[in-house]
Amino acid sequence: MDLELLRKTGAEVAARDDVKYLLGWKQGTYGYRVAPAFVENAAGAAELIFSPLCTANLATYLTLVEQLPVPRGEEPDTRKVALMVKGCDSRAVTQLLVEKGIERDEVVVIGCPCPGVVDPALLAEKYPETEEPAEMKWDGEDFLLIRNGEETKISRDELLAEKCRLCRYPNPVVSDEMLGEPVETWAPGEDKGVEEVEAKDVDSRLEYWMDQFDKCVRCYSCRNVCPLCYCQDCILDRLNPTWVNRSVNFSENTAFNIARAFHLAGRCIECGECERVCPANIPLGKINRKLARDVRDKYGFEPGVDPEAEPFQASYKPDDPEDFIL
Amino acid sequence: MTEKPKVGVYVCHCGINISSTVDVDAVAEFAEKLPNVKVARTYSYMCSDPGQVLIKKDIEEHGLNRIVVASCSPRMHEPTFRKAIADAGVNPYFLEMANIREQCSWVHEEIEEGTAKAKKLLTASVAKVRLLEALEQKEVDAEPAALVIGAGIAGIQSALDIADAGFQVYLVEKTPSVGGRMAQLDKTFPTLDCSACILTPKMVDAANHPNIELLTYSEVEEVKGFIGNFDVKVRKKARYVDFDKCTGCGDCAKECRVKDRFPNEFDQGLSKRSAIYLPFPQAVPAKFTIDPDNCLFLKKGKCGKNPKCQEVCGTEAIDFEQEDEFVEFRVGAIIVATGFDPFNPSRKPEYGYDDYPNVITGMEMERLVSASGPTEGKVKVFNGEEEIEPKEVALIKCVGSRDESVGNEYCSRVCCMYVAKQAHLIRDKLPDANIRIYYMDVRAFGKGFEEFYDRVRRENVRYIRGNPSEIFKRGNKLVVKVEDTLTSTPLEDEVDMVVLGVGLEPRADMRGVMELLRLSQSPDKFFLEAHPKLRPVDTATDGVFLAGCAQGPKDIPDTVAQAKGAAASAMIPLARGKVPINAQVAIVNEATCRGCAFCVSICPYSAIEMVTVNRFGNEVEVARVNEALCKGCGSCAAACLSDSIQPKSFRDSQILPQIAALGVMK
Numbered sequence: 001m002d003l004e005l006l007r008k009t010g011a012e013v014a015a016r017d018d019v020k021y022l023l024g025w026k027q028g029t030y031g032y033r034v035a036p037a038f039v040e041n042a043a044g045a046a047e048l049i050f051s052p053l054c055t056a057n058l059a060t061y062l063t064l065v066e067q068l069p070v071p072r073g074e075e076p077d078t079r080k081v082a083l084m085v086k087g088c089d090s091r092a093v094t095q096l097l098v099e100k101g102i103e104r105d106e107v108v109v110i111g112c113p114c115p116g117v118v119d120p121a122l123l124a125e126k127y128p129e130t131e132e133p134a135e136m137k138w139d140g141e142d143f144l145l146i147r148n149g150e151e152t153k154i155s156r157d158e159l160l161a162e163k164c165r166l167c168r169y170p171n172p173v174v175s176d177e178m179l180g181e182p183v184e185t186w187a188p189g190e191d192k193g194v195e196e197v198e199a200k201d202v203d204s205r206l207e208y209w210m211d212q213f214d215k216c217v218r219c220y221s222c223r224n225v226c227p228l229c230y231c232q233d234c235i236l237d238r239l240n241p242t243w244v245n246r247s248v249n250f251s252e253n254t255a256f257n258i259a260r261a262f263h264l265a266g267r268c269i270e271c272g273e274c275e276r277v278c279p280a281n282i283p284l285g286k287i288n289r290k291l292a293r294d295v296r297d298k299y300g301f302e303p304g305v306d307p308e309a310e311p312f313q314a315s316y317k318p319d320d321p322e323d324f325i326l
Numbered sequence: 327m328t329e330k331p332k333v334g335v336y337v338c339h340c341g342i343n344i345s346s347t348v349d350v351d352a353v354a355e356f357a358e359k360l361p362n363v364k365v366a367r368t369y370s371y372m373c374s375d376p377g378q379v380l381i382k383k384d385i386e387e388h389g390l391n392r393i394v395v396a397s398c399s400p401r402m403h404e405p406t407f408r409k410a411i412a413d414a415g416v417n418p419y420f421l422e423m424a425n426i427r428e429q430c431s432w433v434h435e436e437i438e439e440g441t442a443k444a445k446k447l448l449t450a451s452v453a454k455v456r457l458l459e460a461l462e463q464k465e466v467d468a469e470p471a472a473l474v475i476g477a478g479i480a481g482i483q484s485a486l487d488i489a490d491a492g493f494q495v496y497l498v499e500k501t502p503s504v505g506g507r508m509a510q511l512d513k514t515f516p517t518l519d520c521s522a523c524i525l526t527p528k529m530v531d532a533a534n535h536p537n538i539e540l541l542t543y544s545e546v547e548e549v550k551g552f553i554g555n556f557d558v559k560v561r562k563k564a565r566y567v568d569f570d571k572c573t574g575c576g577d578c579a580k581e582c583r584v585k586d587r588f589p590n591e592f593d594q595g596l597s598k599r600s601a602i603y604l605p606f607p608q609a610v611p612a613k614f615t616i617d618p619d620n621c622l623f624l625k626k627g628k629c630g631k632n633p634k635c636q637e638v639c640g641t642e643a644i645d646f647e648q649e650d651e652f653v654e655f656r657v658g659a660i661i662v663a664t665g666f667d668p669f670n671p672s673r674k675p676e677y678g679y680d681d682y683p684n685v686i687t688g689m690e691m692e693r694l695v696s697a698s699g700p701t702e703g704k705v706k707v708f709n710g711e712e713e714i715e716p717k718e719v720a721l722i723k724c725v726g727s728r729d730e731s732v733g734n735e736y737c738s739r740v741c742c743m744y745v746a747k748q749a750h751l752i753r754d755k756l757p758d759a760n761i762r763i764y765y766m767d768v769r770a771f772g773k774g775f776e777e778f779y780d781r782v783r784r785e786n787v788r789y790i791r792g793n794p795s796e797i798f799k800r801g802n803k804l805v806v807k808v809e810d811t812l813t814s815t816p817l818e819d820e821v822d823m824v825v826l827g828v829g830l831e832p833r834a835d836m837r838g839v840m841e842l843l844r845l846s847q848s849p850d851k852f853f854l855e856a857h858p859k860l861r862p863v864d865t866a867t868d869g870v871f872l873a874g875c876a877q878g879p880k881d882i883p884d885t886v887a888q889a890k891g892a893a894a895s896a897m898i899p900l901a902r903g904k905v906p907i908n909a910q911v912a913i914v915n916e917a918t919c920r921g922c923a924f925c926v927s928i929c930p931y932s933a934i935e936m937v938t939v940n941r942f943g944n945e946v947e948v949a950r951v952n953e954a955l956c957k958g959c960g961s962c963a964a965a966c967l968s969d970s971i972q973p974k975s976f977r978d979s980q981i982l983p984q985i986a987a988l989g990v991m992k
Contacts (some may be wrong), residue, residue, distance in 0.1 A: 070943025073645060097921040100936070230966035238969070241982045263967050300602040314924035314965045 003049065006084075006112075006179055010045035013082045013108055013177075020079035023056040023061055029129035030137070031129035034122060036061065050084065050179075052118045052143050054134045055161065057271040058083050059092035061102050063230035072299065082108035084179075086117070090172035091269035091304030097174070098309055101230055111175030112184040116156065116164035118143060120276065121161055127152070147189075163272035163285065165189045173305055193286045194293065211232070215280040216253040222274035224285055225262060228267050236260070254319075257287070265291040266312030269304035299326075331362045331456040334390040335448065336381055337426070338372035340399035344431040347440035348685045353396065353426075356445050360452045364388050371796055373403045378410040385414040387972055392416075392455045396424040418463070419909060421974060422455035424448045442553045445508040446988055452535050453987035457980045461909040465605065466954050468554030468899040473498065475546055475839065478506020479525060479882060480874025480889040481663035482532045487893035489537035493900050496655060497532060499542045499639060501591075503609035504529050506665055507875075510592060511695040515747040516778030522608060522698065529610040536559035541653065543615060547843045550932070553869025554658045554905035563646040566603070566616035566624065569644035578602045578635035578644065588620050590700075594690045594803040597700035602635050602644075605697065616644075619701070643900045659896035662853060663889065664839055666875035669726025669734070669828040674769055677725065677826060678797045682804060683708045684716070685797060685824045687725075688744055695751045707753050707823045709802050716822035719752055720806050721745045722794055723765045727829030736850045737827030738879040742769045744826040747789040762788040762819070764808055772881065788891075792817070830879040843870050844930060853879045871895050911956035912963065912973045921947040921969040922927055925962035931955050934962060934971075 006024075014022040026037035026047040034053045038096060039045050060197060070076045085093060093109055098101045115138050135146040143153040143159055164170075166189060170180040197205060223229045223236070235258055236244050244259065245252045261284075269290040275285040295301050298321050301312045335357040339345040343526035350368045367383050369377045372395055382795055393416065395407050400423040408418035411958070426444040434440035470493050474485045476562045477499035485497040497504070509529075512522035533540050541560055548559040582600035589595035592606045601621040602614050616624065616635075622644055623629035636644040667688045681853040684707040693699040694706075703805070704714050710787045723745050727738040732948050742765075749761050768789065770779040783789060794808040803820040810817055832851040839845065840853075844867050848854040853876050856864035873892035874885040899905045912925075916939055926949060933955035936947045949962075949971060958973045969978060 066959050067941070067944045067946070072943075074943070076944045099924070101920070101922065185819075226786040231918070231920045231970075233968060235967070235969045241978045310927055311922070313967075316928070 002180060003139075006050055007045045007048050007104040007178060009110060010039060010048045010084075011042035011148055013110065013240075014039045014045050015042040015079075016082075017083050019108060020077060021081065022108075023058045023081065023083035024048040024049060024110075024132035025056065025084065026059070027133050027135075030131050030133060032134055033121060041100065044244060045075075048084075050093060050112050052116070052138060052159075053120070054086070055117045055120060055272075055276060057086075057092055057225075057273050059085065059089050059091045059096065059227040060225055060273070061294050062093070062096060062107065064224070070103065075151055076160050078106075080106055080108050081318070082110060084110045084111040084112055085172050086112055087167060087171050087173070087177070088269060089227075091169060091305075092271060094174050094307050095228060095267060095269055095304035096230075097307040098303070099228075104307070107193075109172070109175045111172030111178040113171045113178065113180060113297075114164075115170065115183050116167065118159040118162050119161040121281075122161075126158070127154075127282050142165070161272060162193065166191055166270070166289070169305070172300055174307065190308055197286055198290070210250060212282045213253040213257055213283055216248070216257065217251060217280055218248050218256060221277040221279065226264070226278045227271045227273070228264060228269070229260070235260055257282075257284075261287045261291060264288060265300055266295045267303050268292055327542065329391055329585070331392045332373075332388065332390050333363045333392040333394060333396045333452055334381065334384050334388065335360075335363055335366040335396065335452065336377075337365075337368040337370050337444075338395065339368060339370045340372075340375070340397060340427055340431075341370065343783075344397070344427050344444075344862075347431040347434045347437055348426055348444045349437055350444075352441055353444045353448060357394075357396075357448050357452065362392070362451060362456055363452060364390060372397050373406050378406070380412055382414040382829040383405070385411065385416055390416070391405050391456070392420050392422075394422045394424060394448065394451045394455050394529055396426045396444065396451070399423075399425050399428040399429075400512050401687075406642075408486065420458055421463040422451040422458065425452035434729075434945040442986050450987040454980055454984035457983060458975055460607070461934070461974055463909050464953065465904045466554055466907055468903055469556075469656045470494065470900045471496070471655070471657045472659045472900060473546070473556065473558050473655075473657045474661045474663060474782040475737050476500075476506065476543070476663035476874070476876070477504035477532065477540070478663060478665045478874060479508040479528070480665070480876070480885045480892075481506070481661070482528050483875050483886050483889035484661045484663060484893040484896070485532055485538055486528065486535065487890055488533045488897055488900070491893075491897055493537065493897065494560070494657075494659065495535075497536045497538055497540050497562070498544050498546055500545055501605065502543045502565070502613070502615040502781065503605045503611070504532060504540065504542060505606075505608075505610065506670075507689075508819045508882060509608070510594070510692055511604065512692050513747060513751060516774040517745040518750075518847050518976075526608045526610075528907050529608070533610045540611070542611060544653075546839070546842060547652070548892060548897065549630055549660070551656075551951075552907075552931075553867075555954070556660055556869065557838055558655055558657060558660075559991055560653045560655075562651040562653060564618075564650050565613065565646065566618070566621070566646055566648050567614050568643040568645050568648075569611070569613055570639075571641040572603065572613045573641060573643075574614065575640070576604065576614070577638045577640070579604070581638045582635040583622055585622060588617065591597075592686070593693045593700050596690060596693050600723045602931045622721075641728050658900045659871065660843065661871045661873050661889075661892045661896055662839060662843065662845070662865075662876050663873040664836060664876045666763075666830040666834055666852075666879065667833050669732075669738075669831050671725055671826045671828055672680065673732050674675055674725060674729075676796045677722070677794070677824070678799075679803075682797070682799060682824075683710065684804060685826065687746065687828045688741070689828070691748050691825045692744075695748065695755065703755070704824075705752055707805075709822060710799070711802050714822060715756065715818070717756075718803075718819075718821040719756070719759050719761045719823050719825070720804075720819060720821045721749055721761070721763045721825040721827060722869045723763065723827040725826040725828045726831065728766065734829060734831065734850070736879070737769065740747055741827040741829055741880060742767075743772070743775055743778065745825070745954060746770075746782045750782050750824060751783060753787060754784075762790050764790050764792055764806070766791070766793055772883070785890050788932065834877070835967075836876070839957045841976075843867055844932075848878070850878065852876065863888060863895050869896075869899060906953045908956060908958055910958040910973060910975045911953045912951045912958060912960070914951060915970045915972075916950075917941075918968050920968055921949070922967070923949065924949075924965040924967070925949050928961050928965045930959065930961060931957055931958075 022039040028035045137144040354366040412418040424447045543694040550557045586598040590599040634976040697703040770776040794807040796807040806819040871892040873889040
């Protein structure tokens with residue numbers, strides 16, 4: 001990725017009168033951290049980056065940003081929000097368009113063709129994080145890590161995030177401007193994670209998830225980071241009726257996790273953010289991908305690809321399969 | 327809700343329907359101890375007048391404000407009890423029915439089990455009734471006009487009845503003329519009166535009636551709204567002939583460069599017509615139409631130097647510039663009279679319909695014996711070599727009916743009689759012919775049918791019981807291979823002509839109407855009525871009614887009877903001028919609605935729309951329910967991820983305590 005082009009485009013977009021701010025990535029305060037950048041003017045664009053460390057899906061902020069009450073006598077700020085998206089992030093934007101979470105003319109989408117990002121946990125495990133901010137680049141087929149002025153070449157297979165290995169949309173599916181040439185798509189590998197769980201018998205599958213959900217601390221990070229969990233008032237927070245009790249135990253944790261997963265069936269665009277932010281390392285991606293796969297195989301539907309699509313959970317065809325309904 | 331709930335519980339014996347497997351007294355005794363219950367009683371028939379009086383008296387004496395009736399399904403008597411408690415001054419929606427009959431006494435054999443379950447169901451109903459909200463029964467104005475789709479005999483009859491009653495009717499017909507299938511028939515069984523002679527006066531009446539706006543060669547494009555207020559958009563297809571100028575003289579068709587080249591639909595393809603045509607001589611309106619698929623000028627932009635039709639037309643009625651027009655209007659009720667398709671015997675290739683010209687369908691036979699038909703009523707067929715007057719004639723019944731192999735399990739109800747009638751007509755025209763009818767059963771159930779069947783048999787028409795397995799050619803004869811199942815004799819019957827008594831099928835293009843009006847199909851694929859016995863002309867969509875073969879195979883008298891029934895039903899909202907709307911509608915919590923519009927896509931009644939509201943100075947999109955359209959089905963509530971839309975009387979806060987009371991959850 002040409003950083004100059006990125007910053008130049010960023011500066012142009014951020015300077016536009018009809019743009020409130022531009023959402024991009026910037027270097028974090030230490031180690032491998034990358035922080036979201038809210039660029040409000042051309043000068044701010046100088047800190048923008050796009051690297052294999054830019055795992056965060058910025059589309060979350062489109063719905064996460066609180067709509068503050070407008071003081072009397074003032075007009076609401078209806079300027080557009082510009083954001084930088086990878087392939088997966090762009091699917092979140094598309095799905096938000098389908099669900100009318102945003103309108104197309106409310107956003108400026110800057111597409112970043114993405115050769116795949118790293119798994120941050122794996123990276124930190126193999127190459128311990130330094131206090132100094134570190135940099136990373138794509139270097140041909142591989143990653144190039146620059147730590148304390150020292151360059152290390154790391155093979156793509158070693159660090160590539162699981163979601164990227166399975167990615168079929170590395171190039172943004174929706175954009176107003178595209179930064180650079182599209183990258184060549186690659187054959188998604190087998191989803192061993194899901195297949196492993198699928199292969200288990202019912203009892204051991206239950207045992208597997210019991211172990212996983214037992215770890216859940218119900219911090220709701222997975223929900224908060226998800227670009228498609230944007231209800232004003234999440235039913236899992238409600239007291240009347242109380243669908244999920246406050247107590248952190250296997251039963252309530254399971255109820256929470258199942259509700260979260262089902263609310264995302266046919267909507268999850270597999271950006272992997274939930275799993276990345278989970279402090280308990282619950283393999284949430286496996287649940288999401290299993291549901292996504294079933295929706296794709298049984299109903300031929302893939303979320304976040306066509307902005308004109310009927311929302312999966314709210315559409316019906318007379319020949320929809322129903323053989324799995326008990 | 328300030329008033330404390332005071333619940334009255336009424337347990338019905340339903341004769342022995344309930345009391346034989348539910349100890350009703352024990353249930354009432356149990357109910358008395360439930361929270362907020364003031365009175366609990368049993369009665370032999372709660373729905374009877376004394377039963378209702380019992381409830382009303384208790385409301386007065388004990389100040390009851392919530393009523394639970396433990397009896398049959400709410401589909402039976404919910405309206406009865408709503409009305410009863412409303413008479414006594416209680417909001418009719420403060421009623422809950424515990425179904426202890428269909429869901430309890432009828433499915434249990436042991437009284438212990440039945441009683442235990444009845445107690446649980448009642449506990450759940452008492453838990454819910456306390457949480458119900460008072461709802462208001464609203465009404466909206468109804469437009470005093472009706473739309474009738476399809477102008478066959480059913481549509482014409484419905485339209486005439488409604489128009490005679492003084493209401494405006496829009497009669498929409500897809501083809502260029504009204505008349506439908508009945509216009510194609512020769513004689514009608516069992517009285518043998520001429521079909522056209524009894525139909526054409528009605529066709530003319532429909533065209534001339536001051537209250538009927540006839541829209542032929544038109545299709546309904548869009549229907550929005552609800553009973554009392556349907557907004558309809560109709561496409562009037564371009565005829566390329568000026569409707570007002572055309573005198574119907576027919577000079578154009580005689581001069582057409584592609585004269586008599588195309589199969590005449592009215593004659594089942596047995597004769598040919600020009601690209602500009604009148605479907606049949608008595609067509610109403612008597613206006614010519616250009617078939618755009620076959621007209622040289624419309625297809626290629628060129629027809630000699632000048633199109634001949636244009637040259638000869640004395641009133642300059644030909645207008646190739648004409649375009650489809652749209653008509654929009656509002657009606658209070660809609661009648662669907664779209665008719666049927668005859669079964670296409672190509673789907674039974676063993677009968678050789680596609681291979682042999684002397685294997686014809688019943689509809690083709692109608693045209694063949696008709697004096698106005700292509701042969702002027704002479705029965706002649708081409709046997710592959712020459713045109714002959716058949717000596718040996720076989721008629722086969724149940725072709726495409728009662729036949730699982732083609733997916734039609736139903737009886738088409740008219741074939742037995744029309745085949746008998748055709749045998750009679752052939753006998754009339756060919757006194758020396760040998761006529762036999764292959765049949766599975768003879769169903770002569772209508773008025774005068776059995777007598778007619780007897781008459782035909784006496785006319786030397788042989789009925790042979792057997793369902794032919796194959797028809798093939800031998801020399802210049804057709805061989806019908808069949809087993810006479812009364813004598814268990816295999817036969818190879820050599821004949822000159824075979825008439826296939828094809829059945830009736832749902833129209834191939836019915837899906838369009840289905841989607842327009844949100845109708846359903848019954849297992850036989852015809853339109854589904856609201857109730858097979860008690861609401862035979864109503865549909866699940868209020869204000870939409872069925873007439874004629876669109877609802878299922880019927881003969882002419884039944885079709886006319888149903889058309890009159892549909893007209894009478896459709897006139898109820900028109901005459902009242904008001905329609906009540908469902909009170910148990912869904913309601914949106916605009917504060918929590920996230921505006922995803924899932925409910926909008928899933929609503930089967932198109933009752934939800936997105937509106938922009940002001941949320942603390944910000945404009946946000948939220949869902950809003952059109953109460954006149956909502957049926958309270960709850961699909962929206964199931965789709966909503968944030969529980970922001972809920973049907974009144976079926977809110978989570980009302981249902982969950984009901985479920986909890988069953989003891990299946992905390």
